[in-house]
Amino acid sequence: MSAPLLITFDKVWKSYGEGEARVHALAGVDLAIRRSEFVAIMGPSGSGKSTAMNIIGCLDTPTAGTYSFMGVDAGRLDRNRRALLRNLYVGFVFQGYNLLPRSTAAENVELPLIYRGVAARERRELAMQALAQVGLVGREHHTPAELSGGQQQRVAIARAIVTRPTLLVADEPTGNLDTARTHEIMELLTTLNAELGLSIVMVTHEADVADYAGRIVRFLDGHVASDTLKAEEAA
Amino acid sequence: MIWETVRLSLRSIRRNVLRSFLTLLGIVIGVAAVIAMLTIGSGTTEKVKADISKLGSNLLVVRAGRPAGPGGPGGLDQAVRPLAEKDVAALVAHLSGARAISPASQKQVRVIFGTESLTSGVTGTDSAYLDARDWKLVSGRPFSDSETRAGTGVCLIGETVRQQFFGAGDPEGEIIRVNRTSCKIIGLLEPKGYTGFGQDQDNVVLMPLHAYQRRIAGNRDIDNIYIAADDRTPTTELQPRVEDILRDTRRITPDRDPDFAIRDMTQIADAMTSATTTMTGMLGAVAGVSLLVGGIGIMNIMLVSVTERTREIGIRLAIGAHEKHILIQFLVEATVLSLLGGIIGILIGLSLAGLASMALTIPFAPSPAVVLLAVGFSALIGMVFGFFPALRGARLDPIDALRHE
Ligand SMILES: Nc1ncnc2c1ncn2[C@@H]1O[C@H](COP(=O)(O)OP(=O)(O)OP(=O)(O)O)[C@@H](O)[C@H]1O
Ligand SMILES: [Mg+2]
Numbered sequence: 274m275s276a277p278l279l280i281t282f283d284k285v286w287k288s289y290g291e292g293e294a295r296v297h298a299l300a301g302v303d304l305a306i307r308r309s310e311f312v313a314i315m316g317p318s319g320s321g322k323s324t325a326m327n328i329i330g331c332l333d334t335p336t337a338g339t340y341s342f343m344g345v346d347a348g349r350l351d352r353n354r355r356a357l358l359r360n361l362y363v364g365f366v367f368q369g370y371n372l373l374p375r376s377t378a379a380e381n382v383e384l385p386l387i388y389r390g391v392a393a394r395e396r397r398e399l400a401m402q403a404l405a406q407v408g409l410v411g412r413e414h415h416t417p418a419e420l421s422g423g424q425q426q427r428v429a430i431a432r433a434i435v436t437r438p439t440l441l442v443a444d445e446p447t448g449n450l451d452t453a454r455t456h457e458i459m460e461l462l463t464t465l466n467a468e469l470g471l472s473i474v475m476v477t478h479e480a481d482v483a484d485y486a487g488r489i490v491r492f493l494d495g496h497v498a499s500d501t502l503k504a505e506e507a508a
Numbered sequence: 509m510i511w512e513t514v515r516l517s518l519r520s521i522r523r524n525v526l527r528s529f530l531t532l533l534g535i536v537i538g539v540a541a542v543i544a545m546l547t548i549g550s551g552t553t554e555k556v557k558a559d560i561s562k563l564g565s566n567l568l569v570v571r572a573g574r575p576a577g578p579g580g581p582g583g584l585d586q587a588v589r590p591l592a593e594k595d596v597a598a599l600v601a602h603l604s605g606a607r608a609i610s611p612a613s614q615k616q617v618r619v620i621f622g623t624e625s626l627t628s629g630v631t632g633t634d635s636a637y638l639d640a641r642d643w644k645l646v647s648g649r650p651f652s653d654s655e656t657r658a659g660t661g662v663c664l665i666g667e668t669v670r671q672q673f674f675g676a677g678d679p680e681g682e683i684i685r686v687n688r689t690s691c692k693i694i695g696l697l698e699p700k701g702y703t704g705f706g707q708d709q710d711n712v713v714l715m716p717l718h719a720y721q722r723r724i725a726g727n728r729d730i731d732n733i734y735i736a737a738d739d740r741t742p743t744t745e746l747q748p749r750v751e752d753i754l755r756d757t758r759r760i761t762p763d764r765d766p767d768f769a770i771r772d773m774t775q776i777a778d779a780m781t782s783a784t785t786t787m788t789g790m791l792g793a794v795a796g797v798s799l800l801v802g803g804i805g806i807m808n809i810m811l812v813s814v815t816e817r818t819r820e821i822g823i824r825l826a827i828g829a830h831e832k833h834i835l836i837q838f839l840v841e842a843t844v845l846s847l848l849g850g851i852i853g854i855l856i857g858l859s860l861a862g863l864a865s866m867a868l869t870i871p872f873a874p875s876p877a878v879v880l881l882a883v884g885f886s887a888l889i890g891m892v893f894g895f896f897p898a899l900r901g902a903r904l905d906p907i908d909a910l911r912h913e
Binding site: 330333352353360372388393433 | 512519523819820822823824825826827828829830831832833906907910
């Protein structure tokens with residue numbers, strides 16, 4: 274692995290509550306992910322996967338320890354600087370799609386570009402390109418209610434990649450989809466990873482979904498229990 | 509970016525038509541009330557101004573009696589010495605800066621023609637009266653100097669008197685009875701309409717002063733002297749000259765109060781207009797309070813809107829919206845909403861004022877400044893009352909917001 278480091282967790286803690294009720298969602302996580310990696314995060318419910326994802330995506334900050342994003346100590350940045358990091362480098366895909374319900378597919382995809390100050394015409398072009406990449410040509414003007422779950426998740430992926438981010442953060446992206454749709458989405462993510470060099474960190478509960486990734490990190494009780502590269506697994 | 513946001517907010521307003529309308533109602537009513545009040549108010553002011561200018565512009569009116577404060581009517585006290593012809597003569601001889609000087613005495617008197625009768629304001633005066641009061645004749649001629657001097661039985665009548673006795677017909681040359689004397693109509697006065705106090709200015713008969721004094725009043729008193737200033741002389745300058753001359757002829761030493769009062773109609777006009785302006789302002793302020801209530805309505809609905817759209821805010825924040833983007837979005841929405849209410853309110857307010865001015869027979873006087881002010885003010889209300897809800901939205905934690913159902 275010669276690619277530069279994208280993110281590093283250095284003894285990261287994330288705790289909630291006070292005194293007796295204090296919960297450590299993350300308890301001293303050490304983790305490093307390089308550019309263009311495709312990492313699957315697995316682990317039992319409540320093991321801290323989503324908490325870690327929020328920190329990776331610069332939505333949240335650690336209680337203790339250091340989280341660096343592209344060499345920047347992102348845990349110490351204020352919320353507007355983190356918003357800028359997200360806007361420039363991170364795309365999000367959620368389990369529940371999280372599209373704006375009353376906007377069309379194209380409008381949803383254009384949204385991050387509005388916050389980047391991209392001009393209307395260029396926005397439209399980029400949105401069409403992104404929708405084409407996820408195989409949704411002809412559905413630009415449908416609202417989420419008029420699209421299937423798989424199609425909605427494709428719109429969400431188009432929205433995540435329309436800014437050409439460095440990192441795609443996906444928390445259970447196939448959690449709401451049937452097997453056939455799940456594999457379509459995973460093929461899509463694999464292609465994006467391979468062809469664009471997009472780094473992907475993805476949480477999943479399903480082993481066959483995790484198999485698409487090049488590396489599997491297992492969480493247990495707020496720390497990393499195992500970290501396996503696919504090549505080693507095969508050997 | 510801003511245009512994008514305006515479009516977005518218009519869409520969300522359209523999506524909730526009923527709710528948006530109810531929210532707007534407060535602003536609509538507030539703005540409509542303010543606009544209607546101010547427009548009707550300035551119409552009234554214009555009407556009062558017009559009424560007062562009908563009394564004659566740049567006019568001083570002298571009457572016997574002690575002055576009761578500046579511009580106010582002189583208190584008529586019984587023991588007072590009336591004005592006399594020598595006072596008029598002194599003014600005519602010595603006053604500079606006057607266009608016309610005219611004595612006048614008035615009385616309500618029964619006027620009869622054939623079997624019809626009418627109680628009219630009968631004025632005894634001279635030929636300068638028409639000039640002093642800016643009054644014109646529709647037909648006929650004024651009294652000649654010799655008629656004035658001799659007190660011939662001739663008269664000029666107002667439009668109301670003509671209608672009562674002659675309908676639309678020509679009154680010239682007809683003989684009417686005024687009190688127990690008869691006089692020949694030699695002219696018809698231009699109609700002046702009602703004053704703001706409901707007095708019919710056309711129910712009048714003018715006759716030579718001497719005829720009036722001899723046959724109607726039974727004395728040689730003069731009630732008023734009308735003095736019209738010429739174009740170069742302000743009434744404020746003329747007034748002290750009049751006082752000096754009258755003190756002199758009436759032999760009142762400077763250490764005593766004069767026994768006559770000089771009213772400046774221009775000052776009265778100013779006082780009246782400033783009174784109606786104050787009234788208008790007060791009514792406008794009361795109406796303004798309802799605007800405040802409208803603003804609270806906006807705040808309420810924006811808070812609801814922010815709560816409802818917590819998840820949307822979370823999504824926007826996650827994909828890179830800056831705090832200020834969210835703030836602007838909701839601020840623009842509140843502003844667009846209350847601007848919309850303001851514009852509807854202006855239309856309604858102007859219509860109401862239009863109807864009211866028809867009903868009250870006052871001029872319809874919409875003021876562009878007031879309309880602009882209302883637009884600006886309603887936008888301001890949106891911004892002020894939208895700010896707190898918008899800030900609340902902008903400060904949401906993206907993770908909590910995304911988890912919100
Ligand atoms: N905002 C919070 N306040 C208090 N406790 C929290 C909060 N967020 C997470 N936790 C706790 O932190 C722990 C880890 O939560 P997290 O959501 O990261 O788990 P997860 O691995 O994503 O689980 P799942 O597979 O069910 O999504 C849980 O015990 C959870 O109760
Ligand atoms: Mg989770």
